[in-house]
Amino acid sequence: MMEDLRENAADAGAGDATGDSAGGMRNPDAPTPSVYPPPESMRPTLVGSHYMVSAGHPIVAQIMANVLERGGTAIDAGIAGGFASTVIQPDMCNLGGIAPIVLRTAGDRRIWSAAGVGPWGAATDLDAFRDRWSGDIPLGSATGIVPGAPDALLAALARFGTWSFTDLIAPSIAYARDGLVLDHRTAIALEIMGRSFCQWESSRAVYWPRGRPPLVGEVIRQTDLAGTLETMAAAEAGSDRADRIERVRAAFYDGPVAEALVSFNRADGGVLDRADLANFRGALVEAPQVDHGSWRVATTDFTTQGPVMLQALGILSAFDLKEASTADALHLAIEALKLGFADREAHYCDPNFARTDQNQLLGADHLAKLAGRIRMDRALGSDLSASGQARPRFDTTYVCAVDRAGNAISVMPSDTLDGSPIVPGVGAIVSCRGVQSRLDPDHVNALAPGKRPRITPAPALAVRSGGPDTQVLAFGCPGGDVIIQAMMQAFINLTVHDMLPQQAVEAPRVATFSFSNSFFPNPAFPGRVDIEARISADVRAGLARRGHALEHWPDWEFDAGGVMMAGLLDLGGVDGPALYGAADPRRTCYAVGR
Numbered sequence: 001m002m003e004d005l006r007e008n009a010a011d012a013g014a015g016d017a018t019g020d021s022a023g024g025m026r027n028p029d030a031p032t033p034s035v036y037p038p039p040e041s042m043r044p045t046l047v048g049s050h051y052m053v054s055a056g057h058p059i060v061a062q063i064m065a066n067v068l069e070r071g072g073t074a075i076d077a078g079i080a081g082g083f084a085s086t087v088i089q090p091d092m093c094n095l096g097g098i099a100p101i102v103l104r105t106a107g108d109r110r111i112w113s114a115a116g117v118g119p120w121g122a123a124t125d126l127d128a129f130r131d132r133w134s135g136d137i138p139l140g141s142a143t144g145i146v147p148g149a150p151d152a153l154l155a156a157l158a159r160f161g162t163w164s165f166t167d168l169i170a171p172s173i174a175y176a177r178d179g180l181v182l183d184h185r186t187a188i189a190l191e192i193m194g195r196s197f198c199q200w201e202s203s204r205a206v207y208w209p210r211g212r213p214p215l216v217g218e219v220i221r222q223t224d225l226a227g228t229l230e231t232m233a234a235a236e237a238g239s240d241r242a243d244r245i246e247r248v249r250a251a252f253y254d255g256p257v258a259e260a261l262v263s264f265n266r267a268d269g270g271v272l273d274r275a276d277l278a279n280f281r282g283a284l285v286e287a288p289q290v291d292h293g294s295w296r297v298a299t300t301d302f303t304t305q306g307p308v309m310l311q312a313l314g315i316l317s318a319f320d321l322k323e324a325s326t327a328d329a330l331h332l333a334i335e336a337l338k339l340g341f342a343d344r345e346a347h348y349c350d351p352n353f354a355r356t357d358q359n360q361l362l363g364a365d366h367l368a369k370l371a372g373r374i375r376m377d378r379a380l381g382s383d384l385s386a387s388g389q390a391r392p393r394f395d396t397t398y399v400c401a402v403d404r405a406g407n408a409i410s411v412m413p414s415d416t417l418d419g420s421p422i423v424p425g426v427g428a429i430v431s432c433r434g435v436q437s438r439l440d441p442d443h444v445n446a447l448a449p450g451k452r453p454r455i456t457p458a459p460a461l462a463v464r465s466g467g468p469d470t471q472v473l474a475f476g477c478p479g480g481d482v483i484i485q486a487m488m489q490a491f492i493n494l495t496v497h498d499m500l501p502q503q504a505v506e507a508p509r510v511a512t513f514s515f516s517n518s519f520f521p522n523p524a525f526p527g528r529v530d531i532e533a534r535i536s537a538d539v540r541a542g543l544a545r546r547g548h549a550l551e552h553w554p555d556w557e558f559d560a561g562g563v564m565m566a567g568l569l570d571l572g573g574v575d576g577p578a579l580y581g582a583a584d585p586r587r588t589c590y591a592v593g594r
Helices: 009-014 058-069 074-088 125-134 149-160 165-176 184-197 202-205 221-232 240-255 256-265 276-278 306-316 326-347 358-362 366-372 479-493 500-506 537-545
Strands: 045-048 050-055 101-104 112-114 289-292 295-299 398-403 410-413 458-466 469-476 511-512 529-530 549-553 566-571 580-581 588-593
Touching: 009 058, 009 221, 045 050, 045 511, 045 588, 050 058, 050 074, 050 580, 058 074, 058 165, 058 398, 058 588, 074 101, 074 149, 074 221, 074 398, 074 410, 101 149, 101 458, 149 165, 149 240, 165 221, 165 240, 165 366, 165 511, 184 202, 221 240, 221 256, 221 537, 240 256, 256 276, 289 306, 295 306, 295 358, 295 479, 306 326, 306 358, 306 366, 306 479, 326 358, 326 511, 326 537, 398 469, 398 566, 410 458, 410 469, 410 566, 458 479, 479 500, 479 511, 500 566, 500 580, 529 537, 537 549, 566 588, 580 588
Parallel strands: 529 549
Antiparallel strands: 045 580, 050 398, 050 588, 101 112, 101 410, 289 295, 295 458, 398 410, 458 469, 469 566, 511 529, 566 580
């Protein structure tokens, strides 16, 4: 059992209590009562009966909660949070970026997903790109692809939401126009990212308005971004709801906003044209899924790395994690993830360009074959050789919401200021996710016209049948190649090791890097496992004996990700499922519920 990864409140409180004569006190001679146990987690697991949200920033969580307080569903709240994140967390995502989504509506067994990422322009030419940039994938507009975030969020709103775009976007417009007061962590992030984005005057003018890093308590105003959102809201007219939202979409993809995005992109080294934006339309599809224990887990498709987590969970189903020691359980998780990442390198890409039947990667026969490769006494080797250092690139945020009816949504907005310049007059970037394509023409993820890069953001949902109600969990995490690793560990902590949601997201984590990194220049670090210092020396020694090359993270490592959860769960009470929320203290994550 993984006792090293949690603190059991009951055990902690048992101590030296002397029974009724001592009134339950651990130490009857102490000047304080010493009755209650220490906290089971740094933050409390939130519990509610109406709704639960968790988001990458407290203001975003508050905006989402307000939607639910005013009668919106979890779907409405999640979409509002996705848009609000692009205003409140410019260090983590952008309106012109990407936003993968997974959702389900109450009473429907189907789980829907949108990759939320756009394609390379029709004029893209791999050989010409390599020649122009001398084999590099540079920062800036050269990596520009069609923005996918507005398309995915609006598609979800039109099909599954109940609110108007105008009502949903109002708080985002207010924060963009009136100003965002910077908290400590956002100020630090803008200082660090400024080392990159300050090369672009348009970005520096907005996010370093005083010619220096902004300070805590100072105000950032994003007036051009407010204007773009207002333009979109003003387009929402007509009697038919779907048509109104389609007009909102057209205001971004086929009008003056699109013209400004394309003109700037081409002037700055990109290849997009108006037709690339006007003709783009993403798809809401049934999400790929695997079973793990009594749970059915779903993520976004092979345009993202989400199925790596599904593969790893399918592999781990062959082992009894409940009875495994901590070292054994972490070893199994690392090995299962390595096998999934190997498949990612060989097979994951835009499904429209796939060379194999990607769905077979989630088949029982394939997963059993992969599980058979794992040895408990020795780490899997790798054919890769270490290949240098990754360049610092980008980040991601996350929002999720669940309501008492059972509606649930999981959204992972991304693309940040250090990847591409702000487009003047629009206040947003052109998505820089082209950096996750490859320049090798033989690679499955090689850039090509009309092809989407295989991206790292990948939100998740899990459902479980429990009596008359269906339990549902929305969960996700920022962090590049660590995203699905942190998510899987937190999910196992909750569903296998019986931790409370907040304990599950706080528990110390590991991350393997035995694969080609998703960001150019795609370095690999065979055998490397980063491990948080809170994991005991005995466990670290057990992993090292198996051949894992350990690198130590501090107790609460930012790069270990920030896992968030919101769920309608049955944790054993006689009254059945309740709403629970959790937010990782490693980042600015925050949960709100009622």
